Amino acid sequence: xxxxxxxxxxxxxxxxxxxxxxxxxxxxxxxxxxxxxxxxxxxxxxxxxxxxxxxxxxxxxxxxxxxxxxxxxxxxxxxxxxxxxxxxxxxxxxxxxxxxxxxxxxxxxxxxxxxxxxxxxxxxxxxxxxxxxxxxxxxxxxxxxxxxxxxxxxxxxxxxxxxxxxxxxxxxxxxxxxxxxxxxxxxxxxxxxx
Amino acid sequence: xxxxxxxxxxxxxxxxxxxxxxxxxxxxxxxxxxxxxxxxxxxxxxxxxxxxxxxxxxxxxxxxxxxxxxxxxxxxxxxxxxxxxxxxxxxxxxxxxxxxxxxxxxxxxxxxxxxxxxxxxxxxxxxxxxxxxxxxxxxxxxxxxxxxxxxxxxxxxxxxxxxxxxxxxxxx
Numbered sequence: 001x002x003x004x005x006x007x008x009x010x011x012x013x014x015x016x017x018x019x020x021x022x023x024x025x026x027x028x029x030x031x032x033x034x035x036x037x038x039x040x041x042x043x044x045x046x047x048x049x050x051x052x053x054x055x056x057x058x059x060x061x062x063x064x065x066x067x068x069x070x071x072x073x074x075x076x077x078x079x080x081x082x083x084x085x086x087x088x089x090x091x092x093x094x095x096x097x098x099x100x101x102x103x104x105x106x107x108x109x110x111x112x113x114x115x116x117x118x119x120x121x122x123x124x125x126x127x128x129x130x131x132x133x134x135x136x137x138x139x140x141x142x143x144x145x146x147x148x149x150x151x152x153x154x155x156x157x158x159x160x161x162x163x164x165x166x167x168x169x170x171x172x173x174x175x176x177x178x179x180x181x182x183x184x185x186x187x188x189x190x191x192x193x194x
Numbered sequence: 195x196x197x198x199x200x201x202x203x204x205x206x207x208x209x210x211x212x213x214x215x216x217x218x219x220x221x222x223x224x225x226x227x228x229x230x231x232x233x234x235x236x237x238x239x240x241x242x243x244x245x246x247x248x249x250x251x252x253x254x255x256x257x258x259x260x261x262x263x264x265x266x267x268x269x270x271x272x273x274x275x276x277x278x279x280x281x282x283x284x285x286x287x288x289x290x291x292x293x294x295x296x297x298x299x300x301x302x303x304x305x306x307x308x309x310x311x312x313x314x315x316x317x318x319x320x321x322x323x324x325x326x327x328x329x330x331x332x333x334x335x336x337x338x339x340x341x342x343x344x345x346x347x348x349x350x351x352x353x354x355x356x357x358x359x360x361x362x363x364x365x366x
Contacts, residue, residue: 001340001343001344001345002325002328002329002340002344005325005344006245006246006249009249009250009252009253009258010249010252012253012256012258013249013252013253013255013256013258014252014256016256016257016258016261017252017255017256017257020256020257022255022256022257025255025256026252026255026256028255029248029251029252029254029255029256030248030251030252032251033244033247033248033249033250033251033252034244034247034248036247036251036291037240037243037244037246037247037248038240038244040243040247041236041237041239041240041243044236044239044243045232045233045236045237048232048233048235048236049229049230049232049233049236050229050232051232052228052229052231052232052235053224053225053226053227053228053229053232054207054210054211054225054228055228056224056225056227056228056229057210057211057214057219057221057224057225057228058210058213058214060214060217060219060224061210061213061214061216061217061219062217063209063210063213063214097206101202101203101206102202103202103203103206106203106206108327108330109232109235111327111331112235112239112330112331112334113231113235115331115332115334115335116235116334116335119335119337125337125338125339126337126339126340126341127332127335127337127340127341127343131332132340132341132342132343132346135327135328135331135332135343135347136343136346136347136350138322138327138331139287139321139322139323139324139327139328139347139350139351140320140321140322140347140350140354141319141320141321141322143319146319148294148319149297149315149318149319152294152297152298152301152315153301153306153311153315154306156298156301156302156305156306156311157305157306158301158306158307158311159307160307161306163307164312164315164316164362166361166365167312167316167358167361167362167365168315168316168319168320170357170361171316171317171320171354171357171358171361172319172320172321172354174353174354174357175320175321175350175351175353175354175357176350177353178349178350178352178353179346179347179349179350179353182342182345182346182349182350183342183346186341186342186346187342
């Protein structure tokens, strides 16, 4: 699926640039994009190392186990295959907490740690349903306080930068429920019947 | 409220390190042990990042994004939302920096407390950079067949668009 989408993006862009005469812009965009990706990965390298370091401390001290037990009523129901796996549950909870608190820079390294731990336990060459649900969770965002958005709104002169909180909570929760429902229905094979 | 956000990360780091210290964990040695794993992990995602970001910047520079949006414009008009929201809905799943720059321009153009400004704010904060997350997480593990990951995540993004418009129209 990603192959098809990527192919569509690249070929569509080339055809479109030929039609609109923007080939010069397009070649600049290729180099700029590659440069941006390298810059981003250096930024990611720093936050990745820092957060995986803190994660290790939290794991050794038993803090992630505490977190996993606290979240386990919800986590066990959503991810039954990892019910007995304290390590994976701990990593997942760290990622969920980071997402919830709006710490995007911490969420990616912690999420990668969780997915890598799940991949180690997985013998097949496709992701398990637990891994898919976890990644899909990360594509929907549940945030307690969207600080960055509020800052952006007030910089544009908003009189009530946080006034849209209920809308954001309802919308992100609805999006998350849609994702979870899709995953759960598909993994049970119900969608094929419909 | 801004203070809460700024305080979250230092507080969490403080709690982690303090808890580790109280439990007799050799905090610095343990930190280094974990940090070492980060080097390998971030280099594994570099090819994925380059592939995705190059494609996104090509789509934006070539005018393909504008073309797709103008095709979808009648749909937006039928739903009663301003067509300027559409590029945001298309950009949000693929590019974090691109969509936040576009949101900023919408807020400046329409005003943050206008209906369009509110829909843009809600939409931008209620979803994540879907393709980036999928490509980074599964790219790092080397999975090629992703089963139903992409459709499930994209349906979530569609739901976010629908709910962003509905909630702002009904509540705001």
